[in-house]
Amino acid sequence: MRNILLVIRREYLVRVKKKSFLIMTLLAPVLFVAFYATVIWVAIESVDTKTVQVLDESGLFSKEFKDTEALKFMYIASSIDSAKTGFKKSDANALVYIPADIIRDPKGVRIYAEKNVSMDLKSQIEKVIEKQIEDIKLSEAGITHKILEDSRVNVSSETISLSEEGEKTSSSGAATVIGGICAFLIYMSVFIYGTQVMRGITEEKTSRIVEVIISSVKPFQLMLGKIIGVALVGLTQFVLWILLSTALTSAASAVLSSKMPDNPAQMAQEMQSIQKGMPAQGMPGGNVENPVAEVLGAVNSLNIPLIVGCFLFYYLGGYLLYSALFGAIGAAVDNDADTQQFMLPITLPIIFSFVFAQLVLRDPDGTLAFWTSIIPFTSPIIMMVRIPFGVPAWEIALSMALLVLGFMGTTWLAARIYRVGILMYGKKVTYKELAKWIFYK
Structure with missing residues (x-):
């Protein structure tokens, strides 16, 4: 030994x-x-606010695009040609064109940008438009806006373990x-x-x-x-x-919490x-x-x-x-x-x-x-x-x-x-x- x-x-x-x-x-x-820490710091510091111009010929989305910390939406009223010309002279990052017949032709949306837009921005714009079109079609079918809001719920389940010691909250x-x-x-x-x-x-x-x-x-x-x-x-x-x-x-954590x-x-x-x-x-x-x-x-x-x-x-x-x-x-x-x-x-x-x-x-x-x-x-x-x-x-x-x-x-x-x-x-x-x-x- x-x-x-x-x-x-x-x-x-x-x-x-x-x-x-x-x-x-x-x-x-x-x-x-x-x-x-670097990943978190970059995520906090690198949030650049992007400006998006919206040309809505249908008039159905005037209040649907909401400003966030990362995105600012600016509605414009002009023809598409004038909007594209003005976009080139502006500091906006993207131009969203929604045609008047958007309900009949949902694929008619166009997003103009000097470079390709990110997938997040593209997805966010599409989600807003899809949601509004769905609401309009359901409303036309006789379903009110209140019913629509009440029908949208987020389900969050809680797991509980049953043992000899009794019930105990668990987390999968x-x-x-x-x-x-x-x-x-x-x-x-x-x-x-x-x-x-x-x-x-x-x-x-x-x-x-x-x-x-x-x-x-x-x-x-x-x-x-x-x-x-x-x-x-x-x-x-x-x-x-x-x-x-x-x-x-x-x-x-103490350093990053201040930011x-x-x-x-x-x-x-x-x-x-x-x-x-x-x-x-x-x-x-x-x-x-x-x-x-x-x-x-x-x-x-x-x-x-x-x-x-x-x-x-x-x-x-x-x-x-x-x-x-x-x-x-x-x-x-x-x-x-x-x-x-x-x-x-x-x-x-x-x-x-x-x-x-x-x-x-x-x-x-x-x-x-x-x-x-x-x-x-x-x-x-x-x-x-x-x-x-x-x-x-x-x-x-x-x-x-x-x-x-x-x-x-x-x-x-x-x-x-x-x-x-x-x-x-x-x-x-x-x-x-x-x-x-x-x-x-």
């Missing part, structure tokens, strides 16, 4: 003291926060996002830190340093110490990323109007909830302590299971080029897990979701996708137990290969040769 602790300490300190570790630990949160959107993020983090960590174990062993074997180390430490102790040491490095980096990202996000509109509901309404291509003032439904409060409420509806605890377990379990196999590959080959032939069987289950995760998000309680969250090679990623949606305790316990057994099995298998391969040089290793090493006494 003492030797294992010494190897863990060495692997941890050597990697933590590297400049690359310090740079990536500090730089990754900065780049992450800077990227999103938050569960999907949190589950996807956790799965992605485990997927990336297995690749990044697992390959670090493999390359570290390959480098020591190539430089013949391992011959000196093996004289004092058993091969199994060396392999296990390397695996756990790199795992602690990964956990340290994750914790620092979370702390730094939280601090930087708070600072960026945000005073009325968050109006901002949300404007954003919604841009997304839907409809003017904000003309949208049905009066109240717009604060999006920040809505997001916080969705996150609070989840069992955060359970998600964090399970994430740490499956992060460690998935890493330990795969890193043992990565370590066996590093011990079996003499250089990085030879690792490629053995990487495919190990990486395929990880890749399949990430692909299956997209399907599991659609049906977190299906047969595929159940079995892939139980099998040790896919459970670290798939189970983290399912947990935010709610998973029975016995399924979580069974999955964790099988993952522990899977780690013990892969560690035993890797140790059998490691003890022979770590001192094997100059020989091209095949799968048949690896099978022999497993059963050597």
Whole structure:
């Protein structure tokens, strides 16, 4: 045990003291926060008000185009030829021509511009015209304007979980996002830190340093110490990323909040109007909830302590299971080029897990979701996708137990290969040769 602790300490300190570790630990949160802060800042600062001239020969749309923060509509009364001539001399960004027979010929609308107009502007103009034509035709059919307004409703459902503890508000959107993020983090960590174990062993074997180390430490102790040491490095980096990202996000939010509109509901309404291509003032439904409060409420509806605890377990379990196999590959080959032939069987289950995760998000309680969250090679990623949606305790316990057994099995298998391969040089290793090493006494 003492030797294992010494190897863990060495692997941890050597990697933590590297400049690359310090740079990536500090730089990754900065780049992450800077990227999103830049996107938000550009979105706030780059809102240029565009002027749109409207020539409405039908006279049906005089009050339908509403001004927004990004768009100003200016009605003109002239012939189309005069309007086009005046448009060229003006600072307007677009000219919308609505013919007199728009009801009979809805495709007669024309949008003139010096350059091509954006899809958002084109869609917004078309939506307004379509809505007004629909209203006119329905009114002609005997349906009053009040009935039309009453018939337009926005349905927003609330999901509630029924459990032994009683009713509890849940959020499918938050569960999907949190589950996807956790799965992605485990997927990336297995690749990044697992390959670090493999390359570290390959480098020591190539430089013949391992011959000196093996004289004092058993091969199994060396392999296990390397695996756990790199795992602690990964956990340290994750914790620092979370702390730094939280601090930087708070600072960026304080800076950007001064540039945000005073009325968050109006901002949300404007954003919604841009997304839907409809003017904000003309949208049905009066109240717009604060999006920040809505997001916080969705996150609070989840069992955060359970998600964090399970994430740490499956992060460690998935890493330990795969890193043992990565370590066996590093011990079996003499250089990085030879690792490629053995990487495919190990990486395929990880890749399949990430692909299956997209399907599991659609049906977190299906047969595929159940079995892939139980099998040790896919459970670290798939189970983290399912947990935010709610998973029975016995399924979580069974999955964790099988993952522990899977780690013990892969560690035993890797140790059998490691003890022979770590001192094997100059020989091209095949799968048949690896099978022999497993059963050597």
